[in-house]
Amino acid sequence: xxSRLSSLLLVALGACATSSVTTAPTTGTPLSAEDRVFxxxxxxxxxxxxxxxxxxxxxxxxxxxxxxxxxxxxSYVRVRALRTDVDLERRTTYRLLVEEMEAILGELPxxxxxxxxxxxGGYTTIDGNEDRILDEEFVLFLKWEQPxxxxxxxARWHLSPHTEEVTARVEYLAERRRGVDRPQPERRIHVHSQxx
Numbered sequence: 001x002x003s004r005l006s007s008l009l010l011v012a013l014g015a016c017a018t019s020s021v022t023t024a025p026t027t028g029t030p031l032s033a034e035d036r037v038f039x040x041x042x043x044x045x046x047x048x049x050x051x052x053x054x055x056x057x058x059x060x061x062x063x064x065x066x067x068x069x070x071x072x073x074x075s076y077v078r079v080r081a082l083r084t085d086v087d088l089e090r091r092t093t094y095r096l097l098v099e100e101m102e103a104i105l106g107e108l109p110x111x112x113x114x115x116x117x118x119x120x121g122g123y124t125t126i127d128g129n130e131d132r133i134l135d136e137e138f139v140l141f142l143k144w145e146q147p148x149x150x151x152x153x154x155a156r157w158h159l160s161p162h163t164e165e166v167t168a169r170v171e172y173l174a175e176r177r178r179g180v181d182r183p184q185p186e187r188r189i190h191v192h193s194q195x196x
Contacts, residue, residue, distance in 0.1 A: 022107040028146030028153040038067045039143045039156035041115065042122010043133060047161040049169075064166070067141040067158060068173040073106035076162055077140045079133050082126075091118045094126045096133070096159075098140060104174045108140070114157050122158065137162035139170055 031039065046052065049060050068074055077098040085093045096114040116123045126133065138159040145156045160166050 022109045024109045024112070024155070025144050025153055028144035030147050031143065031145045031156060034066070035070060035143060035156070036121060038063060038070060039141065039145075039158055040121030040125075041117070041157055042120070042125035043129065043138070043159040044125065045129075045132060045161060046166075047163040048165045050165070061169075064160070064169060065173060067160075068105075068170060069177060070143060071105065071141040072144050073108055073140065073142040074104040074170065074174060075100050075106070075108045075140045075142075076102040076104065076137065076167070077108070077159075078137050079135065079159075082130055082134050092127075093117045094123070096126075098138075101137065104139075104170065105177065106142075108142070112155065114140075114142075114155060133159075139166055 046060055049057055052060055077100055079096050080099050081095075081097040083095045083097075085095060087093070094116045096116075098108075098112060098114060100108045116126050139162055140157060140159055142155055142157045144153050146153045160170075
């Protein structure tokens with residue numbers, strides 16, 4: 001009886017020891033000037049790129065392609081909390097707490113907080129748009145930045161709307177990055193005409 005109890009205890013402890021919790025990495029890479037554009041610590045609200053025309057549409061597609069190509073993590077998330085902090089110099093920082101819905105590339109650490117400091121490229125996309133962000137679903141593109149060996153690792157990120165149009169392109173690009181070959185999703189063209 002005692003040996004059976006000991007065996008069960010060892011199995012239970014072994015199961016607990018093998019469960020893994022993903023944590024933030026301890027190393028990252030310096031961001032290039034181009035990376036700072038793609039991982040701007042901000043949000044875009046373009047849910048259907050078909051509404052964009054000409055150069056704007058091309059820029060949107062190019063930026064999305066680059067985010068998927070250069071991201072350490074691509075994941076579908078829901079923003080569960082949005083907090084505002086003000087430091088002693090009266091600089092504001094937005095902190096977004098996200099819950100992962102589905103991993104596309106990489107593993108998102110548990111309890112990850114995304115920070116956007118006043119002065120970051122995407123800060124103004126959050127300021128005044130809190131209601132459009134909180135409790136909404138997004139595609140998270142994340143890159144781990146470490147400017148030098150002594151510097152702390154920081155999550156640099158961008159959020160795009162979790163819509164069918166955006167996710168179809170993201171999933172196509174993620175599969176291409178993994179080496180999976182499939183036809184590119186169809187582009188829909190909306191023609192608006194005026195009746196006489």
